[in-house]
Amino acid sequence: MPKPQVERIPTGVPDLDAIIEGFVKERTYLISGEPGTGKTIFSIHFMSKAIKNGLKVGLITTEEPLDSILLQASLLGMPLDKYVGNELKVVDTSLHRAMEASFATPTGEYLIQSFRDLQRAIPPGVDCVVVDTITPYFLPMNPTMARETATEIVTTMREKRLTALLIMDEAVDAHVLRAVAAPVHGYIRLAYQHDPYTTRPIQLMYVRKLRATKTPNHPLRYELTGTGLIIHKEKLPLE
Numbered sequence: 164m165p166k167p168q169v170e171r172i173p174t175g176v177p178d179l180d181a182i183i184e185g186f187v188k189e190r191t192y193l194i195s196g197e198p199g200t201g202k203t204i205f206s207i208h209f210m211s212k213a214i215k216n217g218l219k220v221g222l223i224t225t226e227e228p229l230d231s232i233l234l235q236a237s238l239l240g241m242p243l244d245k246y247v248g249n250e251l252k253v254v255d256t257s258l259h260r261a262m263e264a265s266f267a268t269p270t271g272e273y274l275i276q277s278f279r280d281l282q283r284a285i286p287p288g289v290d291c292v293v294v295d296t297i298t299p300y301f302l303p304m305n306p307t308m309a310r311e312t313a314t315e316i317v318t319t320m321r322e323k324r325l326t327a328l329l330i331m332d333e334a335v336d337a338h339v340l341r342a343v344a345a346p347v348h349g350y351i352r353l354a355y356q357h358d359p360y361t362t363r364p365i366q367l368m369y370v371r372k373l374r375a376t377k378t379p380n381h382p383l384r385y386e387l388t389g390t391g392l393i394i395h396k397e398k399l400p401l402e
């Protein structure tokens with residue numbers, strides 16, 4: 164029996180694609196990590212590669228404003244500015260969110276109060292969606308709500324035939340994080356750790372689950388560099 168063909172979309176992180184062969188098309192993935200671990204940079208790789216491959220991308224940003232993401236992308240040599248409005252359709256809710264937090268006033272058209280609104284805000288005509296981050300929507304939830312909501316978004320993305328990257332920082336309760344990780348197709352966690360021998364801080368990528376994909380059974384050591392996320396070749400004697 165020939166193996167079934169699975170259509171894939173690169174993660175855009177070159178060393179990672181060499182290992183896992185990319186995400187499965189039209190499925191939803193979760194990336195989690197503490198602040199500064201490289202979640203947004205991961206998504207910049209993903210968006211840049213998808214656009215280079217002729218796909219259209221929707222970016223919903225909730226906390227970091229678009230100009231800051233665009234600056235980071237340019238500094239890493241993956242400029243996205245020129246695509247905004249065409250190949251890259253952006254919904255920037257960060258300013259409205261910030262205004263709401265500081266003045267508690269009714270806000271503009273892009274205010275997204277719930278995850279339902281967020282799903283409705285997905286720009287039409289895109290192939291991929293990045294939500295950076297979903298944290299504000301999940302912070303107030305208990306694990307049961309989080310699981311139901313995550314299941315709903317996974318189903319919606321699949322129905323809309325979208326490949327989605329959901330980014331969540333680890334400010335949320337660990338049970339909520341686990342609840343969101345359950346219904347998604349894959350889950351990658353970025354973490355700071357200490358090297359057990361030198362005690363120096365190192366950064367590790369845990370590929371926690373990737374359905375229908377060859378998955379490394381050890382954490383991948385990575386670095387954030389001037390050209391983005393780079394994965395070390397060595398195997399780590401951890402876990």
Ligand SMILES: Nc1ncnc2c1ncn2[C@@H]1O[C@H](COP(=O)(O)OP(=O)(O)O)[C@@H](O)[C@H]1O
Nearest residue numbers: 196197198199200201202203204205387388389
């Ligand atoms: N040119 C660079 N060289 C090395 N590290 C960088 C460079 N640019 C950004 N970084 C690192 O990337 C981090 C930001 O990554 P980001 O993806 O925004 O994190 P997150 O979204 O997880 O909070 C910065 O805190 C910095 O440590």
Ligand SMILES: [Mg+2]
Nearest residue numbers: 202203227295
């Ligand atoms: Mg970020």
